[in-house]
Amino acid sequence: MQNEFGAKLDRAGYAPSIMQRERCGCALCGREFGAKLDRHEPWGGVANRRKSQALGLWVSLCHFGCHEGPGSVHDDPAKNRALRRMVQAQAMCVFGWSREEWIRRFGKSELAEEDKPWLVGLPGVPEPEDRAGARLSVRAAVALEGFAVEDGPELPF
Secondary structure (H helix, E strand, O other): EEOOOOEOOOOOOOOOOOOOOOOOOOOOOOOOOOOOOOOOOOOOOOHHHHHHHHHOOOOOEEOOOOOOOOOOOOOOOOHHHHHHHHHHHHHHHHHHOOOOHHHHHOOOOOOOOOOHHHOOOOOOOOOEEEEOOOOOOHHHHHHHOOOEEEOOOOOOO
C-alpha cells in the first residue's frame, strides 16, 4: 500500500517519517543506543493519528523520559505543542502545503499566519547563527557548513 505521495506504508500503516532522515534515535534528546523507542504521532484523535501515520508525520521518542513519564510530551503540553509545531512546519515544507491546506487536512494550525515554516526548529536545538549571533537563512546556514550553494531563490526547505 502507498500514501497519496507514493510512499510505501508498512504493515501497521506507517509511512517513513519525514522527520528523521539522518537521525535514528529519539527526536528530542537524541538518545540512540540502549533506548526503547516509541513512535509518537503528535495529533490526537483516531482520524488525525491515521493521517499522521500514512503521511509520515511521526517521530521516534525514547520511552522513558521523552514519550512517557515526568516532563515527557504526554506530561508537558508545552513540549507537545512545540513538537506539533515542528512536525507541522516540516510537513508544510516537504509537501508544499499552505497553512490553509494544513487546516483543511488537520482542523487547526499550531503555526501563526506570520510564522515561516522553514524557520521552525527542533525544541532544544539552537537555530543556526553566524559568528555575530544573527539568525541565518537556510541558504546561509548550509553554506556555513561548507556545502556549495547555487545562486537562485531561497527555498523554504
